[in-house]
Amino acid sequence: MSTDAAIRPTGTPKAVGVVWALLGLNTLGSAGAKTIVTIPRSLIQMATMGALVTAFALALALNPRLRIRPSAFVLLLTLLLIPSVISSANLEVGYGALFRCFRLALFVGTLWLLTRWWDGSLTFVRHHIRMYFAALCTVAVGLAIAPGTAMPEYYGGRLVGALWPLTPPQIGQYAAVIIGLTVLLLIGRRTTRGSGAFVIVPSLVLLALTHTRTATVGMLVGLTLAICSLVMTSAAARRFFAWTVVCVTVGAVVFYSAIQAWFLRGQSQENFSNLTGRAKVWDALLSAPRTSGEKVFGTGLGDKSFNGLPIDNSWLAVYNEQGLTGVTIVASMLLVLGGVALLRPPSLSRACAIFLISYVGISSYTEAGLGDASPYLLHLGLAAALLATPATPPPLSTPAVPRRHVPRWARR
Template structure:
C-alpha cells in the first residue's frame, strides 16, 4: 500500500468546505438558530478553509485541470450578471463566496493525485453530518419528522432538508460500497457506515437520491466488472434482487414513490413543472439570456426552481449552462478514457449521481455540495504526480568505470 503523504490539515480544509455547503435555510430546529448565525458559521468555515489551504500551500503550487479551468471560467458570467444588482447586493456576496470556494479548490489541487485520500475525507465529513441528523432524531423525533414535510426526516439540530440528508446519505453509501469492493476497508467497518445511512435515506423519502444512488452505483460497479470478481458477484446479486423486488414488492414500491401524492401531482414533479414553464416563458433581454440575472437564491417568483440547469440559465445564462455542461462532459469523457480502477469507479459514481440529481436539485452553478462532489471526481481522475528525479540518478551507471593510472611527471616539467 502506498503511504499517504497528504497533510492532515488538507483533510481539515476539505471538511470545512463541506461545512460551508450545508446551507443556512432548512427545517425548524429544536433550538431556533438565527439565519445570521448559521451564515456566520458556514462563511467562517469557508474563510478558514481558504486560510488553511494557503498555510499548507504557501508557494501556491497547483495542479491545473480542465475542471478547475471551467469552474474558474464560470465566475465570468456570474460576476458580470451580478454587478447589475438585479437580484440585490446578495449577488455580489454569493460571487465572493464562489470565488473563495474555487480559490480553495485550486490550492488543494496540489494533492490531487488520483488517490482515495479525499474520498475518505468526504465520507467522514458527510457521515458526521448524518450522525448529527440521527442525534436530532433521538433527541426530538417530532421535530425531526415534522408534518409540514409530510413526516419526512429533517435536521433537528442543524436546519437540513430531506433532499440534503438524502443526498449526503446516498453519496456516503455509494462511496463506502465501492471501497468495500476495492478491498480498501473491511465489511464490518463499512456496515457501521452503510446500514444507518440506508435507514436515514429511507426516512427522508427522497426519490431523487434513491434513484441516483441505484443508477450511479450500478454504473460504477459495472465499470469494475471486467477486473473485479467481487464486483461481478455484487452486480449479479443486485440484478437478481432488483428483479425479485420489482415483481414481489411492485405495489409497495409504487406507493413509496408516490408518497401519498396523486398521479397528476407526481407527473408534474410536485409542482416543479409549473415553475419551470413559468421561468422559460418569462421575457428576457439578450443580455439576460446570455449571462443571466445574477447569482440568487435559486428561486423564481418566490418559488424554488429545483433544477440545476434552469437555475444556471436563470442566474448565469446560456454561457453558464454551456460551461456547466462542459464540466460534466469533460469529467465523463476523462473517466471513460481511464483504465478500470477503483478511483475511476468512484469518479463515475459521483459524476453520474450529480448528473441525475441535477434534474430536480440545484447547485451546479454555485458553491454547493454538488460542486464539491465533482471536485472530488476531478481529484480521482487526476494523473499521479511525477516524482522529482535526483540529479545523481541521471549519471549512467551501466557503463564500467575504470581508473586511469597516474603518469609520473618528469622533474624538469615541474619547474
C-alpha cells in the same frame, strides 16, 4: 503561482481533511427545517461563511508556495465566475449577488490550492465519507431526541435535521453519496465489512425516512454504472452485481406495492407527473421575458428561486442566474469529467468518479446547485481528484564527478 505537476508532495497532510470538511460545512446552507433550538439564520450564515474563509486560509497555509496541478474542471469552474460577476454587477438581485460571487471565488480558490494533493488516490473519498457521515450523525441524534421535530407534518412526515436545519433532499443526498462510495470501497476491499456496514446500514435507514426519490434513483443508477466499469477486472464486482440483480428483482416483485407507495409519498398521479409542482415553475421561468444580456449572462447569483418559488433544476437555475454562457460552462464541466473517466483504465478510483458524475448528472434535473458553491460541485471536485494522474517524481540527476576522481589526461 506555479503549476507543480512534476513534484510529488510527500504524503497528504491530515489538515487537508479539515479543509475538505470546512468546505462541506460551508455548503450545508442556512435555510431549512425548524430545529429543536431555533438558530438565527444570520448565525448559521456566519458559521458557514466563516468555515469557507477558514478553509481558504488553512489551505493557503498548507500550500504557501501556491503549487497547483492542472485541472480542467477547476479551470472551467473559474471561468464560471466571469458570467457570474458580469450579471451580478448590475445589482438586479441586490448586493447579495456580489457576496455570492465572492463566496464562489473563495470556494474555487480553495479547490485550486487543494489540487496539489489530487493524485487519483482514495484519500479524499475517505474525507468525503467521514464529513457527510458526521452530518448524518447529527440528523440521527436529532431524530432520537425529538422525533416529532425531525419528522414534521409540514414536510409530509419526511426526515429533516432537528439540530441543524437540513432538508430531506439534503439528507437524502448525503446518505446516497456515502452509501455508494462505501459500497465501492467494499467491492475494492479498501475497507472492512464491519466498517462498511457501520456506514451503510444507518445511512440506508435515514435515506428511506427522507423519501427522497432523486437521491435514491441517482444512487442506484450511479452504482450500476460504477460497478459495470469494474465487472471486467474485478471478480468481487461481478459477484456483487449478480447478487444485486437477483435481490432487486425479487424485492421489486415481492414489495412492489410498498415501493410504489414509498415513491408516491401519498401524492396523486398528477402531482407526481408534474414533479411536485416543479414543472409549473420551470414553464414560468422559460416564458418570462428577458433581454439579450440576461439570456447570455443571466440576472446574477441569487437564491435559486423564481418569483419566490424554488427552481429545483440546476440547468434552469444556471440559465436564470448565469445565462447561456453559464449553461455552456457547466455542461463542459460534466462532459470533460465524463470523457476523462471513460478514457481512464478500469480502477476503483475511476469507478468512484463515475458514480459521482452519474449521481450529480441525474440529480441536476430536480436539484439546483451546479452554478454556485454547493455539495454538487464538491462531489464533482472529488471526481476530478480521483481522475487526476499521480504526480511523476523528478528524474534523478547524475551526480557531478569530483575533480580528484578525474584522470589526469581528461583534465587537459
